[in-house]
Amino acid sequence: MKIRTLIISLSSCLILQSCGLAPGGQRGGHGSIGVHAGGGNPAAVIAIGIGVLIGTIVATLPKNHNSVGPERYVADGIFYQKSSQGYEVIAAPIGVWLDELPTQHRVVHYQSHDYFESKGTWYHLSPDTNEYQVVAAPNDVNPKQ
Structure with a gap:
């Protein structure tokens, strides 16, 4: 199980890097997507088997997102809320x-x-x-x- 988690984590990091989800919004294979911590400083995305860290800010939503309420979205089980800096990863809202x-x-x-x-x-x-x-x-x- 530990090997599977390690492989998933490493794969996630490589995928995120190629998609431009690198610290500071470095350009990747699919354009630039700025990723910041809640304080507005560049932050690395932490792949921990569940996706990205709650509080992470992304500049754009994934293409496959759906609206789940006013300024709230979901894409494959990751929930986002519109913020002044982009879209913040949030905990899943109970009741949605x-x-x-x-x-x-x-x-x-x-x-x-x-x-x-x-x-x-x-x-x-x-x-x-x-x-x-x-x-x-x-x-x-x-x-x-």
Whole structure:
């Protein structure tokens, strides 16, 4: 498992570097995307298996993003909020509804319900609307199951 995490982390860093997500917004293969910490200073993106660090600022949203409320967006399980400096990575807002889950997710059966977990965010499917709602982690569920 440690080797898989290391490979994912290194791959993420290489991909982010080639896309211009390098410290200070250095140009990469897809143009320049400035990345800054909350204080406006250049910051490295930390790939920790769940994506980017909460509080990271990016100049533009990923192409595959969807709106989840006023000035809030999601792209493959990473949530963003519009800020004066660009778009800030935020924790998943509890209660938000999505049409689809992130590509990498797992199913956890807990107390007769199926929950879905991806990148530390938990979802529950509404059978009435066929949409997924961001929910708090179910109690007593081992996050490493």
